[in-house]
Amino acid sequence: MNKEALKQLLDKVKKGSTDVEEAVEKLVDLPYKELGFAKIDNHREIRTGYPEVIFGQGKTPEQVHDIVKFLLSKDGNILATRVTPEMFDVVRKLSGDAEYHETARCITIRQNAPVLPDTHIAVVTAGTTDLPVAEEAAVTAEIFDNRVNRFFDVGVAGVHRLFNSLDDIRKARVVVVIAGMEGALPSVVGGLVDKPVIAVPTSSGYGANFGGLSALLGMLTSCASGVSVVNIDNGFGAGYQAGMINKL
Amino acid sequence: MNKEALKQLLDKVKKGSTDVEEAVEKLVDLPYKELGFAKIDNHREIRTGYPEVIFGQGKTPEQVHDIVKFLLSKDGNILATRVTPEMFDVVRKLSGDAEYHETARCITIRQNAPVLPDTHIAVVTAGTTDLPVAEEAAVTAEIFDNRVNRFFDVGVAGVHRLFNSLDDIRKARVVVVIAGMEGALPSVVGGLVDKPVIAVPTSSGYGANFGGLSALLGMLTSCASGVSVVNIDNGFGAGYQAGMINKL
Amino acid sequence: MNKEALKQLLDKVKKGSTDVEEAVEKLVDLPYKELGFAKIDNHREIRTGYPEVIFGQGKTPEQVHDIVKFLLSKDGNILATRVTPEMFDVVRKLSGDAEYHETARCITIRQNAPVLPDTHIAVVTAGTTDLPVAEEAAVTAEIFDNRVNRFFDVGVAGVHRLFNSLDDIRKARVVVVIAGMEGALPSVVGGLVDKPVIAVPTSSGYGANFGGLSALLGMLTSCASGVSVVNIDNGFGAGYQAGMINKL
Amino acid sequence: MNKEALKQLLDKVKKGSTDVEEAVEKLVDLPYKELGFAKIDNHREIRTGYPEVIFGQGKTPEQVHDIVKFLLSKDGNILATRVTPEMFDVVRKLSGDAEYHETARCITIRQNAPVLPDTHIAVVTAGTTDLPVAEEAAVTAEIFDNRVNRFFDVGVAGVHRLFNSLDDIRKARVVVVIAGMEGALPSVVGGLVDKPVIAVPTSSGYGANFGGLSALLGMLTSCASGVSVVNIDNGFGAGYQAGMINKL
Amino acid sequence: MNKEALKQLLDKVKKGSTDVEEAVEKLVDLPYKELGFAKIDNHREIRTGYPEVIFGQGKTPEQVHDIVKFLLSKDGNILATRVTPEMFDVVRKLSGDAEYHETARCITIRQNAPVLPDTHIAVVTAGTTDLPVAEEAAVTAEIFDNRVNRFFDVGVAGVHRLFNSLDDIRKARVVVVIAGMEGALPSVVGGLVDKPVIAVPTSSGYGANFGGLSALLGMLTSCASGVSVVNIDNGFGAGYQAGMINKL
């Protein structure tokens, strides 16, 4: 509500065409509306395709059940990440549309037909052990109404595999690159592709990998421009931001 | 050169309309062209506005002089980051267009008139000590032909300062958020703005800041979606990727 | 006072040239009591409401049983933290007053009616995964005879949730703020509330969270004044100190 | 402005006793007022004794000069921390009341007569190298209108020094304990004093001290209850929170 | 295909002795051939004795089964590292030649008779807990067609054990030294043996070993020349590089 709209409301109060009580109800929410919180909320309600997201890790199947049940009443698409098979068992009873993405460890429930932009996102991984994180990114972007092209197992130790896919990777509007170990792939891709690269370090590896630290530091200090980084194993975060960029 | 173009070239060789020597010259460069390296290079030459970048840190003024002299022959815009006043002294003698951005510790030389998109980038900082990094990001984005709006000193310890600027920040297409200490600002902005946020941790602080580690870890584990992170103090990297996204 | 001086004093007592009472006053300064050890102990015995605390982690149910049995003979309130359901099974047989706080992983046994001050403590959390730590803080403060108001799930990624509760949070005398991930909430609260803030980092999160390190460093380097920090997941420590401050 | 006050304003608009324009002006500021930002600001203006604080580190003497000049126009007391002698040279020309605390590396300008509570703060240090941090804490608390008692060089390696001061330390309402090296003093004090202890690790030491890390981790894992911790070398933060608690 | 060969091909196209289609097929693969990727691949196919390697950790027995089945069709030797007994159960059904190395946690399938160089590799360990890593190194080098001499349990705490074997260790062409704890053995061996030393830190130990960090840092900062280091517990990497050096 901008200053002009506020003036119009008060004019109506003055004229009696709007009730004081009615005006109070409108104005009492003003702070948050004006700060934009309601905008975001309205935004989410109006534009279908935005998922409601549940972070499953550390929750019980019962808790996931209750949250999904509540969200189903709101008509949006639903995404649950880091879920277990037990969680899917309770969710499938709530909705026949529930889909279980085993590798991604995700559940999606699509309640709105997708409205897809023409552009797409490339999801690129270094090795096969990075697959769960890659699928989490891809599933997140897809339920968020994006097209995704997957390019798996094209790590730098055999860089010719990357080149076989390079022309196709370049067609994407934004590229998510996922790698564990030394995390070198985003640097190489970032030097070859003229698009924003979102790098995801994974905890796959052992020893001096230190739970993903080696890949994380490698990606942060990448010598290629145009690379930014999300948390270790955070496929969701990369898929979410890639979706945002793809739909700009 | 795709398969069809290759066939046409060989047809011309067969017909004699193209010389064998001429065809050899074209084909001998094929690997890199086909891999897209030349594309990138052509790309850079054709689309004016892309800066050539020099990382000044660890270089001597003489080295910077030589590189700038070479780049001036190539007609593109030039950006040098992490420069000293001594470096600017030698560069200004090479070009009257050289501009010194003191806070940003950058030199720019614009050789092509900017072609600016309508959209713009917001550069937001938590405190005044984050200014050099913020200016590096802004100057980078600007020489890269982007409009930049600056919102400085709106850190979370006095979050009302942020709200005063929130409507304007939201108008940007992509937001760069820069913060030291605990690095909380990107989380708050990411929760309020429905645009990609690129977070830059800075090394400003002391003690448990550990050279920017506290802000870095904080931003990587941000509870807000849509936030990705670049290296500590890497204003250039954030400005570069923000420019990429802004011009998609 | 050396042995000789002591002998002289006693000689004077014997001779009657020094009063017994006078000598008592002089000698009473000597023992541990004067160093305050006994004072603390008396203090604990006299002022009901102070809990005796058992740290359950690493103990067997039998050990907890034995300690509780001993403490029950001392008439004070009892608090056991980091307990398992098996521990409660043995404790409930010792006392019908034993109460099990499942989320807080605590057992309390109240043997004295609470004497509550008018002021209260606010316990604020960023997310639902911080609940066990928050409840440990709240239960600790309550068995310690404090009123506690809970404000859960008001993290900075949706900062409007915090504002909905802000007026109420401000009514507290001291605020405990609990957050995992980037640990940004204490900075925001500390900037909005003019009361001491005790921040508790939690180990909830993954990847660059490094077992709570990201939240810990973030809170220690908070740009807000008036914030101090306790150990990762140390709800007990925060509740204990908040109780101390609330009762000053 | 609560709901009732809002209703009364609208009633006046309806009745015409308040102008629409006037009401618009009142309502348009509502968000921030209602969120309490203005409250804080009013608060600071009204209650004298609250210092305006400048963090000198990383600033030029000129910048400090400009900020102090501005703050002098606002009638509050002024505190600048982490200052250099050069900064004091420019500040003393602005105000004859400016005082330089050499050990604390602070400047204070008192523009309001202190209104001191009866209670006081104890500032306790382990060794002489902790003095600058201790004085920063003490000067901060004092300009904030608190009485401070100093107990220096009572570290645990000669624990009898602590006992000599124990009775006096116990008389304080809140205790700031400052230590480097292994940071053991807060644990010992916390076990002997029944008051909130704010622990400040210092970077004094070498080797495995790792810039204060040993003291920091030691204080965070203190086995004594009632101890919370601020950043390494953060005397200001401890003095500020101690002042808050002392004036509750 | 070098420039001359290219010219000859085009001459044939011109003369019509080579079909355009045929020439297209040859030229379309040029990039990778020219970059040498195919060379590597040919290389591997031609020179028997090079193992195909499977990293078993994180794979299911089914996945290992499928990869081994595919590799068996390619006639090379096969090495699977970090395998479980369950994996061997499925692999032995695929090939009667499959051999399970229990301590090394490896499976090998030899499909080509070994062609061994005269020189050999020494594999030296500090303690018995380093055996699995040492055997992984040895088995890797052996399936890679190298002779290996094992010298186990000759750690520096009883350095005479090392001297008993020193003459024999010196006969090797390259020495792999494996140690946990403080990782001192490579320094001592490196000072006594005039051959390249590849050091492997192991995670065996506890406390300040920090998962192999103590041995890793110790080996990297070795005061002996001629020592290089691989990842913690990376017996495979050491055996592989030692084999490379042995066959130069």
Place this chain on the structure above:
Amino acid sequence: MNKEALKQLLDKVKKGSTDVEEAVEKLVDLPYKELGFAKIDNHREIRTGYPEVIFGQGKTPEQVHDIVKFLLSKDGNILATRVTPEMFDVVRKLSGDAEYHETARCITIRQNAPVLPDTHIAVVTAGTTDLPVAEEAAVTAEIFDNRVNRFFDVGVAGVHRLFNSLDDIRKARVVVVIAGMEGALPSVVGGLVDKPVIAVPTSSGYGANFGGLSALLGMLTSCASGVSVVNIDNGFGAGYQAGMINKL
């Protein structure tokens, strides 16, 4: 064999009173004898009371069985640390003298009557969770023929407990102090006792304890003189060195 003895041997060879073969046999062992390795071995064989030590962690009960069986043939006392109940089950069948120390997680077999020096070792712990490490230290020292006095649960949070035992602790010749959390106890003891203190950090604790790191760094940076430190949880190492010092 010194130069003179060597000359005498050669004289005998020259004179024929010693055979060449006999001399060869004597000289061929010279290196190790001369370096003293044999001295150590003889030493161990001659002086009974020295235990043979088995580090049980990571071994199978069968391996422990085999080593114990071998050692039993050598007549010395035997110590196995970090053992499981399963290991004791196999060891007790080998020797009726085998004793299981449950808290210490040790097995001892005494085959020689103890010859105890008059002096003794004090083993002091901060809390009850440090007991297993303390008992490992005590059992080690005892099988090594030392008297041990135990002082448990005298941590600094209630420093009066320490003073109750101080006179007795001072009677020891060397003091082992074991503490987790902040590891402050060795500093306090080191300041009160004029004997060498061997500090053992334990991994008991959580959060910023980081697996014993807080206690380790605290002890290394102890402000008390006369304190040295062994690895986290290394009760054996402390007991072994304390025994060495006690028997000097």
Place this chain on the structure above:
Amino acid sequence: MNKEALKQLLDKVKKGSTDVEEAVEKLVDLPYKELGFAKIDNHREIRTGYPEVIFGQGKTPEQVHDIVKFLLSKDGNILATRVTPEMFDVVRKLSGDAEYHETARCITIRQNAPVLPDTHIAVVTAGTTDLPVAEEAAVTAEIFDNRVNRFFDVGVAGVHRLFNSLDDIRKARVVVVIAGMEGALPSVVGGLVDKPVIAVPTSSGYGANFGGLSALLGMLTSCASGVSVVNIDNGFGAGYQAGMINKL
């Protein structure tokens, strides 16, 4: 003994039913002296040869001057560590007996003739860069009235240098071993010498040495028994404890 019991005892003394001497024995346990504080002080005053120690780092020459001046009045020997030449300039004016140990960065003032035990301490270093730390240890032990034998530059990369000195090192009662880089020397010495070894990691080195961390972790995880460790570069601490042990 509580106040009442104290009164009863004094009543008995007054009445003569308890002897003065008997009462003295009972009461003498009460004061600080009995806690040993005074004992230590007397101890230091009575037994000459114990140095008073000043840690020079972070102090001004004036502060060192004042402390030395005070200590000179107390007749004990004086040791100042981590001093600068400037400090010696002021100290030599106070006492003609002041001696400057340049490599050790120490000042000593001997005011009492040494009373040396027959046994001695060996101070062993790996390389020449460890000399300052070694000399600090040696000078500390010497002013503390111990004989010291120095064995420098016998690091493990050329282990034969160590063997040349081994027989002499073994004659010491306690061995201080100082090493930087990988810190392997204490493990080797600990395996060859049947005496307590005090290991001192030094910060000499670069890269993965991380300021002495590599040597520190290496020494803490030493596979040799009988090794304990002091802080990085803490020659004083090692010399002090070695002196304690040597004089037991």
Place this chain on the structure above:
Amino acid sequence: MNKEALKQLLDKVKKGSTDVEEAVEKLVDLPYKELGFAKIDNHREIRTGYPEVIFGQGKTPEQVHDIVKFLLSKDGNILATRVTPEMFDVVRKLSGDAEYHETARCITIRQNAPVLPDTHIAVVTAGTTDLPVAEEAAVTAEIFDNRVNRFFDVGVAGVHRLFNSLDDIRKARVVVVIAGMEGALPSVVGGLVDKPVIAVPTSSGYGANFGGLSALLGMLTSCASGVSVVNIDNGFGAGYQAGMINKL
């Protein structure tokens, strides 16, 4: 001296053809000779081309002068690393053959004509800031009598630069790869070149580079086989081991 040679010597003593004194002199050195120490030394003396190495860092020009003067008397080649221009000023006065390698920060003095093997070493760097480390590696290998081919500034951010040099890099017998930042180059090279790769992380970079840690961890966790790693900035170590391997 093996058993047979020993027997022959004793036979000569017996026969009188060798003097007892002469034999004593030969045998008295036996321990070290037999352990191979002398072998190494002889080896170094006999095979010219082996450099004597001085690590200049932390030494004074005078110390370097003295060591060089001594080494000049021994006829071998001399290498001094980490030297300053001041050091060269004193060294050039000792020998007209002294050569100063400014970028490498090395001095070499060649006293023996090189005997070069046909094979050579490739030294490859990612960026220009890695040059000092690369030159240290190259100069070390060259004074050690190896041919070196340099390939500078071929980092992965512009991977086509690497491919331009790939055929030539492949011709080397061993490859030293030097990189800072994320340290990805060794992984890419290791995947393309079938030769041993020695990786050198450099400290060039900032922020999350943490003094070379990012490159170090990246190289240790390289997904390419055949890569081993030396200390951060340790060009000498890589050049030394590469020389060893090249001359096998």
